[in-house]
Amino acid sequence: MIIPVRCFSCGRVVASEWEEYQKKIEMGEDPQKVLDSLGLTRYCCRRMLLSNADTIDDVLPFG
Numbered sequence: 782m783i784i785p786v787r788c789f790s791c792g793r794v795v796a797s798e799w800e801e802y803q804k805k806i807e808m809g810e811d812p813q814k815v816l817d818s819l820g821l822t823r824y825c826c827r828r829m830l831l832s833n834a835d836t837i838d839d840v841l842p843f844g
Contacts, residue, residue: 783837790825802830 786796798819805815812831821827 784833785829788823788826788829791823793823793826795821795826795829799830799833 784796784799786794788795798821802815802819805818806812816827816830821830
């Protein structure tokens with residue numbers, strides 16, 4: 782999986798939150814509540830996780 786390490790706008794480290802975010806979303810929790818519980822309050826940091834598309838599995842067969 783390719784997740785940006787830092788937020789593009791403010792520079793906060795967001796990659797460390799990715800695994801916990803994915804785990805909670807797969808369990809069916811509300812994304813808004815998950816982001817709040819992870820301490821991601823800025824909309825620029827929230828978009829880093831919300832808009833990330835996990836495309837590495839699609840690209841690996843061509844590499």
